[in-house]
Amino acid sequence: MTDDGKTALEGSGFPKKAVTSTFAAAEPIGAQSRIDEHDHQDVPSDPALRVKALESLLVEKGLVDPAALDVLVDTYENKIGPRNGARVVARAWADPAYKVRLLADAASAIAELGYTSGQGEHMVVVENGSTVHNLVVCTLCSCYPWPVLGLPPVWYKSAQYRSRAVIDPRGVLAEFGTYIDEEVEVRVWDSTAELRYIVLPERPAGTDDFSEERLAALVTRDAMIGVSKVLLPEEKS
Numbered sequence: 001m002t003d004d005g006k007t008a009l010e011g012s013g014f015p016k017k018a019v020t021s022t023f024a025a026a027e028p029i030g031a032q033s034r035i036d037e038h039d040h041q042d043v044p045s046d047p048a049l050r051v052k053a054l055e056s057l058l059v060e061k062g063l064v065d066p067a068a069l070d071v072l073v074d075t076y077e078n079k080i081g082p083r084n085g086a087r088v089v090a091r092a093w094a095d096p097a098y099k100v101r102l103l104a105d106a107a108s109a110i111a112e113l114g115y116t117s118g119q120g121e122h123m124v125v126v127e128n129g130s131t132v133h134n135l136v137v138c139t140l141c142s143c144y145p146w147p148v149l150g151l152p153p154v155w156y157k158s159a160q161y162r163s164r165a166v167i168d169p170r171g172v173l174a175e176f177g178t179y180i181d182e183e184v185e186v187r188v189w190d191s192t193a194e195l196r197y198i199v200l201p202e203r204p205a206g207t208d209d210f211s212e213e214r215l216a217a218l219v220t221r222d223a224m225i226g227v228s229k230v231l232l233p234e235e236k237s
């Protein structure tokens with residue numbers, strides 16, 4: 001939740017229907033906990049309970065080592081995520097030679113910065129510019145470049161996003177608060193298990209003297225999916 005009581009998804013401007021339906025199952029638990037949060041512990045969500053049951057069974061049967069699971073969870077919760085992608089983008093903005101390598105062979109250039117993991121063996125970076133805006137979707141399911149962006153947001157997996165990003169990309173972008181001039185071409189890229197796309201956003205004007213670290217702090221997950229642009233803090237409303 002944000003300070004104004006919206007969920008992050010609502011705040012992002014993604015179609016409310018998708019947000020509402022996705023969270024419908026979880027809402028009663030959260031709503032209940034707000035009403036009498038001191039009376040009892042929250043009941044875990046249905047998927048969480050199912051995962052826990054599955055984990056218990058696999059461990060009990062000796063098929064899975066709990067320590068290995070802990071390492072995996074820690075990796076995807078703490079080590080892999082959009083901050084990695086933001087550092088890649090900042091490096092590409094700051095180092096033209098790196099950008100050339102990134103556009104030519106994304107997986108190798110990303111591995112130069114130490115970001116490697118499953119679900120990222122074949123990645124392609126597409127560059128936004130004054131004449132082209134790129135948008136990434138996986139129409140079939142939720143293919144996503146894990147080494148640089150972590151796990152996909154819920155809306156990325158929603159049927160609404162997957163279909164409407166193709167049918168009406170400008171409309172979807174507008175719902176994220178991203179308005180693309182008519183003369184700018186919008187290209188939609190369909191990620192698959194074999195090939196996952198990442199957007200190299202446009203570097204905002206007025207950042208010539210920014211350090212790489214400061215540039216990275218500006219880059220958001222949504223900008224690397226292509227639903228947003230990278231904005232300076234004063235440009236955000």
Ligand code: FE
Pocket residue numbers: 138139140141142143144191192193
């Ligand atoms: Fe997929």
